[in-house]
Amino acid sequence: MPTFKLDGKEITAEPGTSILQAALDSGIEIPHYCYHEALTVVGSCRLCLVELNNSPKLVPSCAQNVQDGIEVRTHSDTVKQARESMLEFFLINHPLDCPICDKAGECELQDYTFKYGSSHSRMVEEKRVRPTKDLGGNILLYRNRCVMCTRCVRFYEDIVGESYLTVEDRGYRSDISIFPGKGLTHKMTGNIVEICPVGCLIDKDFLFNARVWNLETTKSVCPGCSAGCSINLQHKDNKIYRIRSRQNTQVNQQWICDDGRYLYHRYEKLERIGFPKKRGGEKLNNTSWAEALSIISDRLALVKRSRESEKVAVVGSAFATNEENYLLYKIFHDEIGCDKFFVYNREAEGEDEVIKSGFTVYSDKSPNYYGAKLILGERTDFWSEIKNGNIEVLYFLNGDIDIKVTDQQKELLKKLDFLFVQCVAMNDLVRLANVALPTAYFAEQSGSYVNAKGHVQKFQSALKPPSETKEGWQILADLYKTFNGGVSFVSVGDVVNDMAQNVSAFKDISFFKLGDEGLRIR
Amino acid sequence: MAQQYFLHNRDNPDSNKIDFYLQNGGYKALETVVKEYSPGEVIEIVKKSGLRGRGGAGFPAGVKWGFVPKYSDKPKYLVSNADESEPGTFKDRYILEKEPHMLLEGIAIASYAIQANIAYNYIRGEFVYGARVFERAVQEAEEKGYLGQNILGSGFNLKVVNHRGAGAYICGEETGLLESLEGKRGWPRLKPPFPAVEGAFKCPTIVNNVETLANVPLIINNGPDWFSSIGPDEKNTGPKLYCVSGHVKKPGLYEFPMGKNLKELIYEDCGGMLNGSLKAVIPGGSSVPVLTADEIDVSMDFDSLAAIGSMLGSAGIIVLDESTCMVDALLNLERFYAHESCGQCTPCREGTTWMVKILQRIERGEGRVEDMDLLDDIAEKINFRTICPLGDAAAMPAASFVKKFRKEFEAHVKKGKCPVKKDKSIKATHAHV
Known part of the structure; x- marks a missing residue:
């Protein structure tokens, strides 16, 4: 492997690594715009120029691979001066509108200018002023802020595999442009806002909504399909402002699709259940958690006493976390002796969508089908089981905010003696329940999902659920307590540790070991 | 011949x-x-x-x-x-x-x-x-x-x-x-x-x-x-075509061995200056550093021109007489490079147009004392820092014009207007080819 000197420090890098990447990997910053590790190298921004002992000219470190014995200087006077002048070129026509720019605070033009640039401009001429363009979809092009790095153009060419953007005109008049009649409608479009190093590409969804430094970031996993993309939830005042992709080479590279990016809006519109409910004749009445849980545990205790556990069935969910499904199994199998476990999942929508880079949007829109099956088994057809009259008591853990219950299925549910449901929002299941428990959705709870490839990832709660709504694992841990003499799990990590001991697929896994990127199920 | x-x-x-x-x-x-x-x-x-x-x-x-x-x-x-x-x-x-x-x-x-x-x-x-x-x-x-x-x-x-x-x-x-x-x-x-x-x-x-x-x-x-x-030495060989344009009596295409004397070419073969006296010559196409009237006793070959800080380039010899305003001439060139810049690299895309704007201002009579240094500095920051030589091609004339004709640039600033009596009525009366 080539060993070379970077600012006097010996560095070894894989052959074929660029000087820039090797520097970044070893913690030395070389400012750059056009270079992006996932995209083709064009070497056009000229910001990453460095001094090389065997070259009379400064070289773009993104386009020069490491060679044995070379000496690279990234902070010599010549390099510093080149950088400063390059930043001056970037800024001469920039409107300096940071106070009203959504990128401010995470803008590489701001950061680099602050670190490497000059505090004043020598340009006294009139600036180039161009109106903002709407590129279709959620994308606005603030042309005055563009640095012509062409990352967005290359994103479509290299990652998506279909061109949506191009550079129009040339020289000083160069302009990012869509093709006639073809707006930015592709599902992967939101990513260009993330890779834009400056405030040129702006997402209408976030436009003027918040200053980024006021947002808190929580690592999470997208529940939008069984790809399980790593995401960051960015929130303040108990409200999500945007979702951004989080790099995870084993799952989503560094991209997310727009279905996932804007998914949080769907939860904002839900009619939440609010309080635990119990049935009183035709009506559902609010009740306390203590009462709701005691109704359930009393009914289950009766089943246990009368040895009628075969009349009890449990439906876990591909939309619930492993911890919820596991606790459900623990209560009903270990405590009640029930052995009818099913997994609820919605029907797949269309085909898997695969783009050039291999990134896939799955047709299975549940986040945890794989995990639910590992814990609860492969059975899914609980409807015919109810139809056959084999079930009297049903505990239905759902979590799917799009569940649709047909009239026929409603009739079947009415045949049950007791229906306990655990749901995120009001739906037909809740309306037919004897007891309904309001549970949190993914952003409000912690837990883990297993994606379609068998990769387990954890996520942490970002928002506080509404006052009488609880995290799913917490509800089930409380229910478990009623059977176990008041001893139960105090954290979601506890549940994972217990699951690791009892479910072979999760052997050796702990909440801590899952880290940020998760682990592959063995 | x-x-x-x-x-x-x-x-x-x-x-x-x-x-x-x-x-x-x-x-x-x-x-x-x-x-x-x-x-x-x-x-x-x-x-x-x-x-x-x-x-x-x-x-x-x-x-x-x-x-x-x-x-x-x-x-x-x-x-x-x-x-x-x-x-x-x-x-x-x-x-x-x-x-x-x-x-x-x-x-x-x-x-x-x-x-x-x-x-x-x-x-x-x-x-x-x-x-x-x-x-x-x-x-x-x-x-x-x-x-x-x-x-x-x-x-x-x-x-x-x-x-x-x-x-x-x-x-x-x-x-x-x-x-x-x-x-x-x-x-x-x-x-x-x-x-x-x-x-x-x-x-x-x-x-x-x-x-x-x-x-x-x-x-x-x-x-x-x-x-x-053929030619002055073993590194500059063969017959060569020379394109002469500008204020000479007989502009056109000429063929001589490599290393033709530039002064001889202008004053003998091209019949000398059209009207006024010689001010400057761009010897190798618009991209190369300009020569003053004192510098033209030079052999038109790669190494001789390099030795005096210019280039043979494409041997496109542009002859300028005293009726030429050097600010205006440079503006003309820079406008060309700004127009032709592909826009890929930052210094060329932004720098060429910046230079054009400065030159326009100087020519209008709104120049500032610091503009000459600024032009020179912009040229220096473009030069050798782009993917292709277009950046250098835009930078070299700018640097050389400012360096060699600085007084004329300063006169623009001092007087608040262009001091040159321009004659833009050149007619190619004796096109050679």
């Missing part, structure tokens, strides 16, 4: 037809090459002749050919760069229109040397007549068996394709040309890899200027020693 090899038939309307060319010994060089020489021998001959690229950079042609990987299983391409668009240059146009078979024979020999079976002639879009003449020449040569399959029974095949550009100066830069040839935006590529290793369609490709290629048959016919004996 010295023996001419390019311009001697300029008055003959049939000079671009194959019959005339054959009567005067045409395609003998190609025949010799395909029948008697190995490709390697051809490269050695051209190396020995000292032929240097006539497009501007002056890189030895034979050495360039030698960079083509010998054992690559990829097809190889030869590209004739006929995208002549350097302001002040009009030599390739003459060859295309009047001596297309010299070029074609050169293309065929060069293709043989690098073992290319397809050659492209990338011709400037505005050269409509030249394109037509060239295409007819290709057809004639194919009919006579000098191009096409099994050329002269040698087993060597060559297809020559004429490809017309769409009007961009940047496509004369060899990698911008290749991108354009592939049907893409004319954005120059990062080098390395150089075209000889990875050029057109990712295959080894040699790009040579039209005049360079047209010299090749002469070298084969007369021998490398003959060629290298």
